[in-house]
Amino acid sequence: MSEAEARPAPRRARDAERTRADILAVAQAEFAEHGLSGARVDAIAARTHTTKRMIYYYFGSKEGLYLAVLERAYGAIRHAEQALDLAALPAETAMRRLVEFTFDYDEANPDFVRLVSIENIHRARFIGQSPDLRAVNATALDTLGAILARGQAEGVFRTDLEPLDVHMLISAFCIFRVANRHTFGRLFEMDLSAAPLRSRHRRVIADAVVALIASSARRCADQNSVTPQAG
Amino acid sequence: MSEAEARPAPRRARDAERTRADILAVAQAEFAEHGLSGARVDAIAARTHTTKRMIYYYFGSKEGLYLAVLERAYGAIRHAEQALDLAALPAETAMRRLVEFTFDYDEANPDFVRLVSIENIHRARFIGQSPDLRAVNATALDTLGAILARGQAEGVFRTDLEPLDVHMLISAFCIFRVANRHTFGRLFEMDLSAAPLRSRHRRVIADAVVALIASSARRCADQNSVTPQAG
Amino acid sequence: MSEAEARPAPRRARDAERTRADILAVAQAEFAEHGLSGARVDAIAARTHTTKRMIYYYFGSKEGLYLAVLERAYGAIRHAEQALDLAALPAETAMRRLVEFTFDYDEANPDFVRLVSIENIHRARFIGQSPDLRAVNATALDTLGAILARGQAEGVFRTDLEPLDVHMLISAFCIFRVANRHTFGRLFEMDLSAAPLRSRHRRVIADAVVALIASSARRCADQNSVTPQAG
C-alpha cells in the first residue's frame, strides 16, 4: 500500500498484497454500508478481482475480514492525525486546527464513522481482539494532551479538564454530525451535509471547545463569532 | 397502525394489547442488541409469551416490527421531555436542566441510543416512513428554541446561534457517550459508565453549552466550574 | 486462522526419503485420529516439515497417502510378529505367548487399531488395492497354524478348529479392547486402559483361548486361573 516497501518482494507476493488490499477496500465499503451481519461475503467477492474463496484464504472468516477492515480504518485516521504539525502553533490555534481536522476527516470519511458506530453496536468486541488497534489509538489522546498542557502553561487554558474530556467533546460532535445525520435530517427536515450548515457547524464546535477550555482562564477576549447561515 | 386498537377494551382486545406490548418490549431489546439484520425473529418469538406467527399477525414483517419499536422508543423520550417544566426557570438554568435531562435520559436508556445508531446505519430509511415520528420530534427543537429566545431576550445569550446548533451539541455529546462508550472504553482503557466519570462529563457538557451560548453576551461572569474527579 | 501463513524453510532434494517418512508419520496420526474423510490434507501439511504440494508430489492424492499409511502400519505389526520365536516352546505356552504379544501390540499401538477400524468402514477398499498387504498378512495365519498343528500332534489341542477361528478369537478380543474402549468406557463408566483391568483382561483372553482349544483334549487339568482385580 505505502510506497516505502521492501524492494525485492517476489512477484507473487506483490500480487498477494494487491489482492488483500483489493478485498479490504471493497469490504470496507460493504461493511460500512450494511454492518457486520448485513454485509454479504458474496457481495464483497463480486466487487473484487478475486473470488469468495480468496477472502477466506486471506482472512479466515467474515469476522476476520471485518476486523482487518477495522484495523485499516483506524490506522488511516491516526496516520493522518500524526501528519498534522501542531507543535509550532499557539495553543488555542493548535486546538482549533485539531478540531477542524477532526471535523473535516469525519466529514470526508463517512465510512470510517459508520464503522465506528457498527463496532459499538457489537460492543467493541472486535477492537478488543486487536492489541494493534489499541496501540495505534493511544496517540490521539497524547496529541491533544500536549496542546492542552501547552495552553495551561501559557495560562490561557483552564486547568481542571482532562484530555479525555476535550477529546470526547470534539469526537462526539464531529462523529455525531456524520453518524446521525440521517435521523437528524429526517426528523428535523434538513440536510446536515449541505455546505452552509457544514461550515457553520465547523465553527460551532471549534467555538464550543475553545469557549470551554478557555472559560475560566481568559479575560473577556473577543472570540471568533459564529455567523448564522446567510439568507 | 394496527386495526386492533380500541378504547373500552373488550377482554380479547385487552389480551391483544398486552401481546403486542410484550412483543414490542422483547423486540426492542433484540433489535437494540443486534441491529436490524442481526436480530432474529426466532429469538424474539422465543422470549415472548406468544409465537412467531403472532409477530407477523401484528406487525406484518420483521421490518414492520422494527419500525414499531422505533416509534415506541422515540415516543418515550419526547414524552419524558415534555414532562419537564422549564418555562418558569431563568434561561441559563433552564438550559442546564435540559442538558442534564438529556444526559440522564440517554445514560438510563442505552437501548434507545443503540436504536438511533442502528437506524442511522440504515440511513433513517424507516423513520422516513413514519410521519408520526417526525411530528413527535419536532417538539424537541421547539422546547430548546423557546429557552434560547428567552435567554436572548434577557440579553444573556448570544444571538447568532440556531436552536439546531445547540441541540446538536447537546445530543452529540450525550448520545456519543453512551453509543460509543465501547470503542472509547477499549481504545483508551477506561469505563465511561463508571460513576465519577459520568458526573464529571455531566458537568462538562453543561459547561460547554453554557460557555458557547453565553460566550459573546456576557462580561466575564463566573461560571460553574467543572470539578475534576475527586481523589 | 487464515491459510495464508508463513511456512518454515524448505529442505533439499537429498532429504526426499526423510520427507516421505515425515509425511507418512504425520499422516498416520491424522488418519488414525479423524478417519479418511475426517482427515485434512491441510492439517497434515501443517504438521509436516514440507508443504501440501509435496504430499501430492509423493503420494498423488489424499487416498494414495492413506493407502501408504495403511501399508506402513500393517507392515509394522507383521514385522514385529515375525520377530517372535515361538517354535521352540511347548504348544500351549507358544499359544499364550502369541496371545500376549497380540494383546500388548494392540495396546501399545492404538493408531494401528484405529486404522483397521477405519479401513473396515471403507469396506477394505484400499487394502484390496495392495497386493503387498495381502502377502504380508498371510504369515499371521501360518504362525498360528503351526502352533495349532504342534499342539494337536502333541495331543493337547482339539482337532476340530481352524487357525482362522483361533486367530479371530484372539484378534477380536485384543483389537476390540482398544478399538471400542471409548464406547465401552462411557457406557459402563470404566476405564479400559487402566492397568489393573488391562492385566486381568490379558489373562482372560489367554485363558479363553487355551480353554477353547484344549477343551475336548484335556482331562480336567488345572488351568491358570484368572485372578480378579486385587482390592
Add this chain to the structure above:
Amino acid sequence: MSEAEARPAPRRARDAERTRADILAVAQAEFAEHGLSGARVDAIAARTHTTKRMIYYYFGSKEGLYLAVLERAYGAIRHAEQALDLAALPAETAMRRLVEFTFDYDEANPDFVRLVSIENIHRARFIGQSPDLRAVNATALDTLGAILARGQAEGVFRTDLEPLDVHMLISAFCIFRVANRHTFGRLFEMDLSAAPLRSRHRRVIADAVVALIASSARRCADQNSVTPQAG
C-alpha cells in the same frame, strides 16, 4: 412407530413423528455407510420424503442428527435384548442363548456395528453427551450378571470372573466378526459372511464363553463340539 400409542395425537404431530422417523432411518444408513464426516446431509435429504431444511429443523445440526441415530440404534439392541426371557433357563443354556442372540443381532444389523465403530473413532464423544444412552445400556451388564450369578450359585460357573469380562469376550467376537470382516476377508481371502463359516463361528464363540466360565467349575463334562466347515 409402535401400534400401542396414545390415541388422540393431533394429526400434525403424527406427521412430525413420521417425518422424524423417516429422517432417522435414512440417516442411520448414511452414517453407517460413510461415517460422520463422510456422510452428506444432502444425500440424506435426497432419500427422505422431506427436505434438508427439515433435518436442521428437527435435529439442529449434522452432529445432532448423528447423536439421534446413535440413540436409536443402541435403543433397538437393548430393547431386543430385554425381550429375551433367559431367567427360566439353566445358567449355561441361558448363557449360550445370550451369546447366540448377540451373534445373530450383530450379524443381522451391520449398520449398528458400523455405528459403534464410527463412534469409537470419535472417542465416544457423542455417547458422552447422552445420559439416556448410558441408562439404556446399563441393562446389558445386569442381564449377563444375573446369569453368571445363577451359574455360580448352581456351582457350574467359576467365581472369579466379572460380568464385564464375559460381556467383553462376547461383544468382542460378535462385533469384530461383522465390523472387521472386510479387512479379514481381503487379507485372508475369505468371506466371513458366508453361511457355513457363520454357523461355525456361532458355535466357536459359544464354546469359548462356556469353556471359559465353566473352566474350573466343571467335571470334564462333554461339550458341544465345534464342527469344522463341511467339505
Add this chain to the structure above:
DNA sequence: TATGAATGAGATTTCATTCAT
C-alpha cells in the same frame, strides 16, 4: 385468534487439488 410444522432461497464456510514461477 392461535400454533406447530414446514420451507425456498441464500448465507457462510470447507476442502482437495492445481497453477505459475
Add this chain to the structure above:
DNA sequence: TATGAATGAAATCTCATTCAT
C-alpha cells in the same frame, strides 16, 4: 524439486416467512 497463491465445487447451516388446521 519446491512453493505461495489460487480455486471450483460442494458442503453445512440460517432465516424470514407461510401453511394447514
